[in-house]
Amino acid sequence: MKNTLKTFFALLTIVALSSFTYLGGGHGYHIGDVATDFELENIDGKTVSLSDYKSAKGFIVVFTCNTCPYAVAYEDRIEALNKKYAELGYPVIAVMPNNTEVKPGDSMKAMKARAKAKGFTFPYLMDEDQKIYPQYGATKTPHIYLLQKTNKGNIVKYIGAIDDNYQDASAVTKKYVEDAVDALLSGKEIEEKQTRAIGCSIKV
């Protein structure tokens, strides 16, 4: 009887703990965590890792795709981020996290076509095994992780949206990602480290 009770309470604890973790949104990275590197296939057929970028100061990792209207609305702004910040040491690394069987419009072929049509100058990688985005904790497209390279690894400095107006780039009042990168470049504290935006759930 005693043993049964013990088992019961042990189980209860496990259930309570696991549900608590769930409620706490404990998935993925928080600000200050070390982000994993990866080796993912780019649209040019080569693989790309963060460690390839010897002189980078950090990375603007963008989980995005072809098929989500929100991601599409931000395509030009993602390209603009790369144009502005790659030479300052913070290149954009775009990762497409969707299951392409569910979303054929996000296939490697479709990714290549879109990158060509839009003239993307950043790598557009496919998270083919869908193992990278869950580690980061990305839940939607677009979803941005700003990383800063340090001796301890690539530290997560900002998580969230690109800016505060997905509908109209000219009506943006807060450029979250730009403000965050500018802060890192000038050695200041990032004011808004986490923001939220509507996006398309990542297709599994």
Add this chain to the structure above:
Amino acid sequence: MKYTWIIGLMLLISCKDATEKEKVAEVKQTEGTEVILEIFDFDGLQKFLRTTDDKTYVVNFWATWCAPCIKELPYFEKLNKEYSDNVEVILVSLDFPSKYETKLKPYIKNKNLQSKVIALNDVDSNSWIPKVDESWTGAIPATVIFNKDKRKFYEKSFNYDELETEVKRFLK
């Protein structure tokens, strides 16, 4: 004399304004006979997110372009029909305003949606997402179920059984 002129001119302008406004309202009304879509910013939406009456409310955030949302929409419709006595489903569309006429309204009409459909147009999602629920990362579909005593938030897709099970927990 000079002033009379100016006043006259001003009157003329304001009269013209008034007639133009009336015309606009008229046009909107005739369009509205097809599908009437109420559009809110988040302040306006807030009244749909709390209640003092005895009903249980199921508020689903969706969009016509969101495949998993479209897939689960029939379950919300079924729930709204089968529990019409004490449950009300509200479908909050996050379609882009430019798609209201071309995508959203035709969808509501073609699918003959019976649940209440409203549109949320508020670009500053960073400020309103946590007000819906602190745990919401912003992915859709997302659903809030609440009555006057309790509420629960779900950032996930539902099948009918799951949805019914969750709603039953709110019914006494």
